[in-house]
Amino acid sequence: MPVGDVIRRLGKQIVVLTVRNLVLDRWELFEQILFESLFFERLTIPRGENRELACGILADSLQKAKVKLSELHLRKSFDKAWELLAEERVQRVFYRTETSRVRFNAALGDSNPDEFYSEYWVPVAELFREDREGAKSINKALSWLLGTETPNRPVLVIDLSREQAHGLFWNEKIQSLVIKRLLDGLNQTAEYFYKEGQSLNALVVIDEAHRLAPRDIPREEDAARSVRGVLIDAARTTRKYGLGWLFISQTLSSLHEEILQQLRIFFFGFGLGLGQEFQSLRQLVGSSSPALDLYQLFRDPHSAFDVASRQYSFMTIGPVSPLSFSGTPLFINAFNTVKMFLNSNGLTDREK
DSSP states (O other), X not given: OOHHHHHHHTTOOEEEEETTTEEOOOHHHHHHHHHHXXXXXXXXXXXXXXXXXXXXXXXXHHXXXXXXXXXXXXXXXXXXXXXXXXXXXXXXXXXXXXXXXXHHHHHHHHSOHHXXXXXXXXXXXXXXXXXXXXXXXXXXXXXHHHTOOSSSOOEEEEEOOGGGOTTSOOOHHHHHHHHHHHHHHHHHHHHHHHHTTOOOOEEEEETTHHHHSBSXXXXXXXXXXXXXXXXXXXXXXXXXXXXXXEXXXXXXXXXXXXXXXXXXXXXXXXXXXXXXXXXHHHHHHOTTOTHHHHHTTOXXXXXXXXXXXXXXXXXXXSTTSTTGGGTOOEEEEEOSSHHHHXXXXXXXXXXX
């Protein structure tokens, strides 16, 4: 039984937003995504300061021309952008020398506007289109989720995988930009509730957390660094707002140490008993703890061919353990079948 069915049995509504129906809602994002696209590359502006300036002046000029962000996908919006790029005052912002402007104008004149619209403009502009089926802007999605007054708050799942981005311009850099926008929105909403004297009482679950908050990030990956920075700051500051964070990762050593230092409860499953992973575990539990010897006795659940005989063992530290006052880890075995879980939680006879 999928996890979603269990959540529904608990009476919670689930809404899944993918790249296809999550609407981006900031001009800053448009600038950043257009920079990543091939639009200006095909107009002889390589990556660098000039392209950054071109994206900025184009976005600013479109706003002054009363073009709406949600209407960028329309041909009239593209035609306006094409017209603006032909203006000398706009070109002077990103190309100061006449020689460069002449080269750019030649590329603009030789280009096919129809091809540019369909191949390079629409895949970017569609990300900001509000009339897509089932679409919600990031602001509206967060307002719907966090503004719900019922105590049984719904569950919002956001899937930003590349597989969902058919016909849209999407890559890991854009994924990072969108994740940062979501995290900023969550933090701002939590702070607003706090100032109003309310606790947000919400939990953010981050799967594959080692990809979003790794220890090491190449210097040139600014977007990934920004996401990690927001997560580190959130783990430090948002607890008082009633905004909790659950980080799920298959590795321990690759998670940023400041994230680990801020977490209060840990569940360690099988797989951290060797090498660098075990060294990271020793730092958290204590190098002389006899609990580590017991942890190393965990069996691989998948070594048993019979599903019913598989054993899913966990070592946990933190306030979840009645022994937390002494710093002693608690060891538990989780349910190994869905039926046992449902029966023990009284969910078998509930309606979905």
